[in-house]
Amino acid sequence: MPRLPPSLFWRARHISPGAALLLPVCRDFPSALTELRWIREHVKEKSRGRLDWEGRERILSLCRRRGRGEPLQYVLGTQPFGSLDLLCRRGVLIPRxxxxxxxxxxxxxxxxxxxxxxxxxxxxxxxxxxxxxxxxxxxxxxxxxxxxxxxxxxxxxxxxxxxxxxxxxxxxxxxxxxxxxxxxxxxxxxxxxxxxxxxxxxxxxxxxxxxxxxxxxxxxxxxxxxxxxxxxxxxxxxxxxxxxxxxxxxxxxxxxxxxxxxxxxxxxxxxxxxxxxxxxVGGLAQAERVVGLALNKGPLLNAEIWADHPDIVDVDCTNRSVTVAGREVPIKGSGHGRSVFIRRR
Ligand SMILES: C[S@@+](CC[C@H](N)C(=O)[O-])C[C@H]1O[C@@H](n2cnc3c(N)ncnc32)[C@H](O)[C@@H]1O
The missing domain is CATH 3.40.50 (Rossmann fold)
Structure with missing residues (x-):
């Protein structure tokens, strides 16, 4: 990972100390400003729209945590997931x-x-x-x-x-x-x-x-x-x-x-x-092993491997398949093999 020039930190600190704290993890100025905006909005929301001295200190403390590499979802405490807004806490995996x-x-x-x-x-x-x-x-x-x-x-x-x-x-x-x-x-x-x-x-x-x-x-x-x-x-x-x-x-x-x-x-x-x-699953190799395990348990009506985006089909990803125990298993969607779909009956 390339080192960041000190001039970038000086510039960031000049605009906002929070942005400077976020730079080590965000790596560039626009991303640091975007995350700073999210953190500010989060603190403002918690303090019912007012940003007093305590609020500003809170922003800096959250920027410090984020700057040390803590995931944004733990710092802000939430993550959008489809139509949902989910609470995230240390000790529980962040939804991907x-x-x-x-x-x-x-x-x-x-x-x-x-x-x-x-x-x-x-x-x-x-x-x-x-x-x-x-x-x-x-x-x-x-x-x-x-x-x-x-x-x-x-x-x-x-x-x-x-x-x-x-x-x-x-x-x-x-x-x-x-x-x-x-x-x-x-x-x-x-x-x-x-x-x-x-x-x-x-x-x-x-x-x-x-x-x-x-x-x-x-x-x-x-x-x-x-x-x-x-x-x-x-x-x-x-x-x-x-x-x-x-x-x-x-x-x-x-x-x-x-x-x-x-x-x-x-x-x-x-x-x-x-x-x-x-x-x-963690990738195509594991997907193939899981289909193999399922086939060992008995006949299946259908087995498919779904890629990262199962509903998006781009030109490079059409008609992909693997063969597991002599059976052709289609890979649906675009991206890496991400899940195994089995219809047992
Ligand atoms: C990869 S995370 C998935 C969490 C969530 N479903 C998601 O997609 O973000 C796996 C989960 O399995 C739980 N876990 C680990 N071992 C377990 C077990 N023996 N029985 C039940 N749950 C277990 C962990 O606590 C963790 O929440």
Whole structure:
């Protein structure tokens, strides 16, 4: 990374000390001014529009945190995600644009299917394993609930091992006014370990798979220990929770360690007879391994790899596919292989 000339700092300090504090992380003047504006607006909003001495000190303190590399989402405390505005706190992974893109794509697909199938009463059950801020569960719930008919039912449950994630996802539901409404629509968050069996008896979970589960969606930890040390950005390593990114070792096994969650998720999909499974992956190689694991479990109606932007098709990305265990698996959309979509029945 090239060093910044002192003249840039002098110029920034002359305009605003906050901009100078932001330069080391923003790297250029226009970006520093944009972030400074966001930080100012945030502090102004918190102090009901007034910026007194305390407010100005607060701005400098937030600029200092940001300048040391802390992600903007933790500094400001929020991140937009589709139509939602989500609270972000240290200890819980910041929602990324990729889950936003595939959650919207999945919601569109489900709405299209529901329209095509006709019928008066429809019901949909969704389990979001490893929910974090609740971003995927909440966005699916928001998108689907908005278009539901009064007679339809929608039940979504997000689960996570980290108590701070479960507490934050509940706050995010309240913040975005996405609350359970009687017996027909509900969104719940439950603290549990994906690898244990205890939570399967929880009444909110049982309700999901009394009749077969419709959707199992997950963005699980999938980075190897080595990948975490060498390939992730410094700010991600320092400020975001490792538990959200790297699977904990679970004893000797034949699977590659970073794939361990997929093995368990596919086992749960079989147990709950999930119709659709959608899992985020770290790239095409992992996507192929996940499709391979799914094929090992039995025949699939359909398997696709969704790229970063599953709904955008540019010229270079048409007709892409890979072959897994003799089966051609299409890659949909543009960008890198980002999630695996499996239709089991
Ligand atoms: C990659 S993050 C995804 C968070 C969120 N779904 C998103 O897309 O931003 C993975 C999440 O899995 C949770 N987690 C890690 N191990 C778990 C386990 N054994 N059972 C349940 N959740 C777990 C972490 O706390 C973290 O919130």
């Amino acid at each position: 644009p990729e889950p936003e893109a595939y959650s919207l794509h999945l919601a569109d697909l489900l709405l299209r299917e529901s329209k095509q199938s006709g019928g008066s009463h429809k019901s949909l059950t969704i389990l979001d394993a490893c929910t974090g801020t609740g971003c995927i569960a909440l966005l699916l719930y928001a998108q689907l609930q908005r278009k539901m008919k009064a007679a339809d039912s929608l039940h979504v449950v997000g689960i996570d091992l980290a108590p701070q994630a479960v507490s934050l996802s509940r706050k995010n539901a309240v913040r975005n006014r996405l609350l359970s409404a009687g017996d027909s629509t509900s969104i719940k968050f439950v603290q549990c370990d994906v690898f244990s069996d205890d939570w399967l008896d929880h009444q909110d979970i049982k309700r999901l798979y009394q009749s077969p589960l419709d959707i199992l969606v997950s963005n699980p930890p999938y980075i190897s220990v080595d990948g975490f040390s060498h390939d992730t950005a410094r700010s991600v390593r320092i400020f975001e929770p490792k538990l959200a990114q790297v699977p904990l070792p679970r004893g000797p096994g034949s699977e590659v360690d970073e794939d361990i969650f997929y093995v368990r998720l596919l086992e749960l999909a079989t147990r709950m007879d999930a119709r659709i499974v959608l899992c985020e």
